[in-house]
Amino acid sequence: MQYVVIIEETEEGGYSAYVPDLPVCFTVGDTLDEVKTNIKSAIELYLEEIREMGMVLPLPKTISTLVAIQAA
Template sequence: MRIESAELKFTVLIEKNENEGYTVTVPSLPGCVTQGDTWDETISNAKEAIAGHIEALKTLGKQIPIEIPVEVPVEVGATS
């Protein structure tokens, strides 16, 4: 899934937690992690986490990574 922040787009990895809720990581923003109890809350929290992470990078004078999406089809053979 991709989430936009201003004009930037970031791929997020959303994993269902064992008990309940979801955990989100943003591969191109190391350390940017959040969670939520519901899908909607998780997406909202991810947007807030990305925005906060970008603001922190700006404050520290660090470069904001620009993600270039690449789609690669993967074939998986079915086994019986």
């Protein structure tokens, strides 16, 4: 399964990340690599808990795209 992950640079430096389809999955990191590693771990842990509870895994629904615009 693949989920859309949103990564944003923070004002304090570093990065934050969250998963729109999994609202409990969010994290921060000092570097881009660190935040990517952290969010992957958060997703894996959450999905493991869901499985252990016998619940249905949430399917990815968010769609991402890039929109090109002409800068003035």
